[in-house]
Amino acid sequence: MMFTVRAAAGAGAVGVDVDPSTFRNAYGGGYASRLRLVQLPACALDTPELAKCQVQTPVSTALATPLSAKVSLTAAATVLAATADASGTSGDYTATSLSPGGSWSVTGNTGAFGYSYPIAVPPPISGAAPGITLSYNSASQDARTLGTNNQSSWLGDGWSSGKTSSSAASSRARTSRTPAPPSTTPTCAGAAASVSRCR
Structure with missing residues (x-):
């Protein structure tokens, strides 16, 4: 005033x-x-x-x-x-500067503001480590009305984490074995079987 x-x-x-x-x-x-x-x-x-x-x-x-x-x-x-x-x-309430660990951009034709922040992950035992990045896009909030799905992501309005997943698989060494020869001993079944043949 x-x-x-x-x-x-x-x-x-x-x-x-x-x-x-x-x-x-x-x-x-x-x-x-x-x-x-x-x-x-x-x-x-x-x-x-x-x-x-x-x-x-x-x-x-x-x-x-x-x-x-x-x-x-x-x-x-x-x-x-x-x-x-x-x-x-x-x-x-002083405005904070953008973190030097992230990157930002502005789309010229839409004026959308985008910001991404990489998340450091521990090194894996073997293979490549997954890439995890938190991303924000202001345009993702456009055209949301009562008739649309206005539920925000688990990170908040405009934020997303992409579809990142990791899995581990283990394998066991297989040992080849020579199958045993079929048995030539006759099978005795029933009371009427001959005792001499079943010895």
């Missing part, structure tokens, strides 16, 4: 107090706790798109009241703004 203050006559100091109750929930990420007072160049009123008109000078405030301060005024307008810092009492 940007506003101006000026002295009615001459110059002097005035107390400025901004009440954020009407816009404290405009954004997430602890927005209200990150608000602070800054002073902007006078040209910010006419040409805010210029870089020199976007220079923010922090206004000295008490630690517990970041939106209350005493400001020295002149006949010219003093441009002030309540803007959100990257951190506040609720936490640090």
Whole structure:
């Protein structure tokens, strides 16, 4: 929120107090706790798109009241703004850089953002190790409505791990054996069999 203050006559100091109750929930990420007072160049009123008109000078405030301060005024307008810092009492919301261990790309015709992160796996006992990569694609969330399957993957919306599997197989050495010759001893069955032939 940007506003101006000026002295009615001459110059002097005035107390400025901004009440954020009407816009404290405009954004997430602890927005209200990150608000602070800054002073902007006078040209910010006419040409805010210029870089020199976007220079923010922090206004000295008490630690517990970041939106209350005493400001020295002149006949010219003093441009002030309540803007959100990257951190506040609720936490640090500074944007993190992309991990150097991964890679990212942007598709020109669709504007989709892709990011991939390789996962290190232990070396196998033998053979090649499987390749495991976590991949993200922002376009995978497009055109999802109540009539489509909107269930996300086990990694989260837009993330996938591919179809990776590994298996192990063992083999036993086979020993060739010469089959035994068929038995020539007659088989005795039944009570009527001759005793002399079964010896």
